[in-house]
Amino acid sequence: MAMLHIVNKSPFEKVSFRSCLNHVKPGDSVLMIEDAAVGALDGTSFSDKLKTAMGDVSVYVLGGDLVARGLSEDRMIDGIKTVDYAGFVDLTVKNETTQSWL
Amino acid sequence: MAAKKFMFVNRKAPYGTVYALESLEVVLISAAFEQDVSLAFIDDGVYQITKGQNTDGIGQKNFSNTYKALGDYEINKLYVEKESLEERGLTQDDLMDLVWEDEDDDWAEKPSIILVDRSEMADVMAEQEVTLSF
Amino acid sequence: MKFTIMINEGPYQHQSADSALQFCRAVLAQGHEIFRVFFYHDGVNNGSSLSVPPGDDRLIQKEWSELSKENDLDLVICIAAAQRRGLMDEDEAKRQGFESNNMIDGFRISGLGQLIEGGIESDRTVVFGD
Numbered sequence: 001m002a003m004l005h006i007v008n009k010s011p012f013e014k015v016s017f018r019s020c021l022n023h024v025k026p027g028d029s030v031l032m033i034e035d036a037a038v039g040a041l042d043g044t045s046f047s048d049k050l051k052t053a054m055g056d057v058s059v060y061v062l063g064g065d066l067v068a069r070g071l072s073e074d075r076m077i078d079g080i081k082t083v084d085y086a087g088f089v090d091l092t093v094k095n096e097t098t099q100s101w102l
Numbered sequence: 103m104a105a106k107k108f109m110f111v112n113r114k115a116p117y118g119t120v121y122a123l124e125s126l127e128v129v130l131i132s133a134a135f136e137q138d139v140s141l142a143f144i145d146d147g148v149y150q151i152t153k154g155q156n157t158d159g160i161g162q163k164n165f166s167n168t169y170k171a172l173g174d175y176e177i178n179k180l181y182v183e184k185e186s187l188e189e190r191g192l193t194q195d196d197l198m199d200l201v202w203e204d205e206d207d208d209w210a211e212k213p214s215i216i217l218v219d220r221s222e223m224a225d226v227m228a229e230q231e232v233t234l235s236f
Numbered sequence: 237m238k239f240t241i242m243i244n245e246g247p248y249q250h251q252s253a254d255s256a257l258q259f260c261r262a263v264l265a266q267g268h269e270i271f272r273v274f275f276y277h278d279g280v281n282n283g284s285s286l287s288v289p290p291g292d293d294r295l296i297q298k299e300w301s302e303l304s305k306e307n308d309l310d311l312v313i314c315i316a317a318a319q320r321r322g323l324m325d326e327d328e329a330k331r332q333g334f335e336s337n338n339m340i341d342g343f344r345i346s347g348l349g350q351l352i353e354g355g356i357e358s359d360r361t362v363v364f365g366d
Contacts, residue, residue, distance in 0.1 A: 001228060001229070001231075003227070003228060003233075006362070006363075008251075008252070008255075008366070015145060016113070016145075019113065019144065019145055022220055022224075023144075023220065023223060023224040023227055024224070025224055025225075025228045028228075033255055034251045034252070034255060035251075064258075084262075085258045085259060085261070085262035086262050086265065086266060088259060088262065089259065089262045089263050089266055089268070090266075092239075092360050092362055093237055093268075093360070096231075097230060097231060097232070097233060097360075098233065098360060098361070098362050098363075099111070099227065099230075099233040099235065100233075100235050100362070100363040100364065100365065101113075101235065102113070102235050102236065102244070102363070102365040102366055106355065106356055108352070108355060120277065120320075121244075121277065124276065124277055124316075124317060127316060127348060128276075128348050128351065128352075131347070131348040131349055131351075131352060132352045134349065135349070135352045135353070135356065137352070137355075137356065232355040232356075232361045233361075233363075234242065234351075234355070234361070234363060235363055235365070236244065236277070236365070
């Protein structure tokens, strides 16, 4: 069963995001919302960790949360897809289960 | 309807916030619904089940004994992650002795804590149908 | 598809109430059903009728209330969590001997079993919190 992992914490402040990546299974999806959106950027102390995970899982970011924090898609790690709330809902439908890494 | 697989994920230490206590209240209620319930203790969640908790100095109720009652409610799959313990300098010896009595085995006392490594924890999480995190 | 949404944080302090509101609107817009929205921990404060934010800010509790009316949503506040935090509807206030109550229209107060039932009855359960 594929799982949608929802993360909402900055990887620079809390361990939730790293913990999530340590528990994903191939074929799962990870969606960054709220403060976790900052994890989408390339060239950070976290980006290598996320890039490694992207070999096995699909990674998405909620676009509204990214731009709200003054960040733009062109600075994101290649391969991360931007979704809106409709896309968020689609991801919960496409994956059989969800887990929020609070 | 077949029982659903419910997992309650505990990632936070007790007392500093109310999440651990109120999570436990949900777990106890879930027992009445005869679902297939598991608990996961990862990251700081492992501090919820350390033995020797004493809250005399902080003015809060010590609710750690409630975990010992879970076995009586047939909640007996408490998955604890080895790496989370190790990162915090803990071993299973630092945890409460949580057990349940197996009705089908002459009420033999069996451990409720299932020590798993990180990849086994990921496998258990992947099997769940409803995952509630606090 | 049938959804149950759990919300663990109150309005304003954390973004989770805003995120959950947006998510619920998107779920409904796509023709899915929301079986229940369950408010737990400080999330019960989403049901307060006594919130007065500055005029240029959103009034999250009212947005829930209106969304509930427009879509006949079942917004459930956990009674145990609400009692701890001083949130009560008219019946509960009377029962506890208080003269006033502070729950906004569109919410109802009930037990934790409603959350488990939501998980059982729904195809998807999504948690918002901090």
